[in-house]
Amino acid sequence: MMAGYTPMIQQYLSVKADYMDAFLFFRLGDFYEMFFEDAIKASKELEITLTSREGGSEDRIPMCGIPYHSAPQYIEQLIERGYKVAICEQTEDPKQAKGVVRREVVQLITPGTMMEGKGLHEKENNYIASITDFDDGTFGFAYSDLSTGETKVTMFSSGFDEVLNEVSLLGAKEMVIPSTFKEEWQQRMKERSIMAFSFEDDNTGKSEYHHLLEDINQDKFCETISRLFNYLYRTQKRSLDHLQKVSTYQTHHYMKIDYFSKRNLELTETIRSKGKKGSLLWLLDETQTAMGGRLLKQWVDRPLVNEQEIIDRQSLVETLITAYFEREELREKLKEVYDLERLAGRVAFGNVNARDLIQLKRSLMQIPYIKDLLTKLSSEEAMTLSDRLDTCGEIVDLLDSAVIENPPLSIKDGNIIKDGYHTELDQFRDATRNGKTWIAQLEKQEREKTGIKSLKIGYNRVFGYYIEVTKANLHLLRDGQYERKQTLTNAERFITPDLKEKEALILQAEEKSIELEYELFTTLREHVKEFIPRLQALAKSISELDVLQCFATVSEARHYVKPTFSKERKMVIKDGRHPVVEKVMNAQEYVPNDCFMDVDREMFLITGPNMSGKSTYMRQIALTAILAQIGCYVPASEADLPIFDQVFTRIGAADDLISGQSTFMVEMLEAKNAIVHATQNSLILFDEIGRGTSTYDGMALAQAMIEYIHNRIGAKTLFSTHYHELTVLEESLLKLKNIHVSAIEQNGKVVFLHKIKEGAADKSYGIHVAELAELPEELISRANEILTSFEQKESVHISSPTNKEPQKQVDSDAQLSFFDEPMTVKEKTSNFKEKHVLDKVKSLDILDMTPMQALNTLYELHKKLRAN
Structure with missing residues (x-):
């Protein structure tokens, strides 16, 4: 071919x-x-x-x-x-x-190996990840940010769904997989917005990075990370000296927040705009450095579950809150600190320039001041952090002696290195400068000698130095005075032997000077490369300090309080607020609400009108727990919380068009994820479960889920619903309590009070909400008529404003009523008045079934009976 x-x-x-x-x-x-x-x-x-x-x-x-x-x-x-x-x-x-x-x-x-440019957002990591599927059903998962050198690895043993959730939470831009990786798995990752896939079948450890695996002693971990490293070394074809030692992590060391819950709670981006504004991260981000911004996002994604680690963060936040002036000075110093992590990466890659090195020097010059400020705080945590800050004085001295303060962007055109740094370079520069001085003097002499005031000596790369005389003044030159070199339209250009000799000296000195400067700069860059591990350790400490001052700044400005942690599974939140909604409302008064749950109050069934604030209340409980477990203060006047191992939410409704799943299917999958994985130490938020199907189906599923969570899991649960029939469950489920969001009617209009109260709501005010939405008046009026009809009649039919024949009436006594009384399955059968129905139910072996099985069996029978 x-x-x-x-x-x-x-x-x-x-x-x-x-x-x-x-x-x-x-x-x-x-x-x-x-x-x-x-x-x-x-x-x-x-x-x-x-x-x-x-x-x-x-x-x-x-x-x-x-x-x-x-x-x-x-x-x-x-x-x-x-x-x-x-x-x-x-x-x-x-x-x-x-x-x-x-x-x-x-x-x-590739998308996962970008090292610079607008596509690399300063406060976001750019992760590339790899997956290795082992024959025993386990998965190895590794990821790295090539721009910072961060590299981590873990193992999953509960199937691909667990891996997929980690991929989604991480937001990796590129996935490195073996060529045998299942197409189904690839497709599911594409649905979670993985931008690119790359194949690497070599997972054997190589000498180039063996030192990075020193702390890894499991073969599966080594194979997983080796696949990623082999791909990076093969494709980047250069030194990757900035890659940090690989660290292992376990997801159970952090609060687990699945992909759906992270999205529903809008932790790092909002559901509608897919942007940062309006998210919890947006609210919190008062970081002053790019490194701190990236670490803040990592902390929000992975709240802690170790109480001592949380308390350690809280302690320095508390110190910084009380030291206002020192904190403000600290924030000013942090603003001057460059992105040390990514700078180290560019040094290793060989694409750092002189301006970057000046930024590095100026950043390192802030460290002694920051150490001094931490010392003034006089707390053990501040002193410990101060001791960890390496001033890297050798780099500062080296760069200060070598590089000028305002170097050009290019590193190949000279004018980078300071005078006095290198003797030979100074000699070349002296020759160049003296030569140019000689030319300037020659121009002055020739003007005086010829009497031509416009005579000038110029230079271009084609002819070198030349004497230029306009044609109007050519008659003033003596024959043979100069050697003609070039004729222009309005001038003639000449040379002399002395000028050409001096030109050779100048150009030779300039050329050698530029070449030597480039050599000196590359040597300097290699020397800085030796400090990469120290710079990365410093970057880590500065990042932590930046995030903790950020917590202190936000907590003080928004009047948050330091939470305590209960060992008795008690949750007390007084005057709790939704942090983001409170900020967005600005001057408007946010209505705070309390929350009290303990071992006798594990589950809240929340009723109340649409738009009254049920979802906001539920979200603020979850966000309060997350804020507490990342080490920040919380929006309340008092907070005593359990440490949650997981948070699950089912809030909002949206079709998953990519995978072809309906709103109701998405709802059921999210509910399943919570019910299957939640423990007694988890937090579950379910909002309006069952809306996507018929009333009976929806209520049956909702009640079965409530009973299952109450009896089998015991997790702290907030369950909001418009199925008021479910409120009777408070009588049979001992740890379930009804609460509602209050509203009142004034002059026929509903007024939402946004206040949580004990007990069930008396009505839903759905038509009032429709009226607020300004639906046509005729429609609202008709809805009120129908509602009155429903409320007054025991036997109802679908009424119609036309003269069409009404539909067949349904005898309410013949319906199965699962929700009128909180009875056992055996007692529920007594609701059937007709003996043949009772006999059919008694013939079923349902007394030993689980609640879900019993409800499904009864409902199937119910449909058959109504059909007959």
Whole structure:
């Protein structure tokens, strides 16, 4: 196939064969060119002109290209859309090449390996992850942020759903998997917005990174992380000295918040806008550094379950709250600290510039001041953190002596290194400066000698230095005074032997000076690389300090209180508020509410009108628990909380169109996830379970779930509903209590008080809410008529405003009433008045069934009886 193409196109096709899933940026002079399908696709994605060229075959081949200096912006566009880009550079001097210049791919840029650019958000990690499925059904899961060097690994033994949840929570941009990985699993990850998949079958440990696995002593962990490392080393083709030692983690060491619950609680982004604004992270983020912003998100995603670790965070938050002036000064110093984590990555990658190093120096110059401020706080926690801050004084001294304060962006054009840093460089500079002084003096002398005031000495790269005289003044020159070099429209350019001699000295000195400066800079960069582990340790400490001052700042500004933790499974929240809603309301008064639960009050059944605040109340309980367990203060006047191992929510309704699941199916799957995995130490929030099906189906499922959670799990549970029939369960389920959100009617209008009170609500006010939504008056009036009819008649039919024949009436006595009284299954059968019905029920072996099985059996019988 290649025989018909030119040698250069053959070379292109040979390289492209190894990168079929990527755009190949093929370097030709000052351009990156793309050919064939890459060119067609890139021209559409990047909106650049598609052309063609002779390739040696009979037909012209498609081609498009971009200037090499503009490549970063085009690469970012492709990466943001989930593509990969292979950078193929000339690796041979064209002057020395025999035939086609040798070219090789020097880096593969993918969504998970971005090191710089607008696509790399400063307060978000850019994770790449790998999964290894083992024959025994377990899964190894590893992830790394190449821009910071963070790398972690864990194992899962409960099936792929557990892995999928971790993938979703992490927000990885790219997944590295074996080629045998199931298509079904890949599809499910695509549904969770994984941007790119890459295949790596080599999971054997290599010497290049063996030192990073020193603390890993399990073969499965090593195989899992080796798959990821092999992919990174193979595709990046350069030093990855900034990769940190691999650490293991266990998800049960943190509060588990599944993907659905994280979304429903809007922890890091809102459901509607998919943006940060309006989320808990948005509320909390008063961090001053990019590193602190990333760590804050990690803490929100993974609240602690170890009480002592929580208390350790609380202690420094408390200290910072009481030291207002020191905290404000600390915030100002933190603003001056550069992103040390990502800087270390760029140093290792070799793409750091002189401005980055000046930023590093200025950042490190803040550390002594920060250490001094922590010492002034006079607390044990502050002193411990101060001791961990490494000032890295050697780097500061080195950079201060070597690099000028305002260097250029390019590292190849000189003017980076300070005078006095290197003797030979100073000599070259002196020669250059003296030569230019000589030329300036020569220009002055020649003007005086010739009497031509407009005479000037200029320079260009083609002719070097020259003397330029306008044609109007040529008559003032003596014959043979200068050697003619170039004729212009309005002037003549000349040279002299002395000028050419001085030119050689100047240009030689300049060229050598620039070359030497580049060598000195790369040596300096390599020296800074030796400090990467110390810089990363410093970055970790600064990040923690930044997040804790952030907690203190938010807690003081919003009047939060320090929570305590109950060992008796008691939850006391006085004057609790929803932190985000409270902030959004601004000057409006937020109505606080209490929550008291203990071993005798494990479950709340919440009733009340729509729009009254049931969902807000439920969410604020969960957010209060999460805030407490990340070490922050909480929005209340008093809070004594259990430490929850998991939080589950089923709030809101939305179809999952990608996977083809209805609202009701999504609801059932989320409910199942909670019921299957919750423990006695979990928190469950269920909002309006059963709305997506018929009334009887919905009530049956809701009651069965309540009974199951109450009798089998014992988790702290808030269950809101419009099925008022369920409120009688308080009489039979000892740990269930009815509460409601109060509302009153004034002049026929409903007024929501947003206040939680004991007991069940007396009505739902649904029509009032419809009226507030400004539905047509005729419709509202008709709804009130129908409601009155329903409330007054024991036997009802669907009434109609037309003269059509009414539908068949349903005898209410013949209906199964599961909810009128909190009776046992045996007692419920006595509700059937007709003997043949009673006999059928008695013949069923249901007395030993679970509540769900019994309800399903009775409901199936109920449908058959009504059909007859």
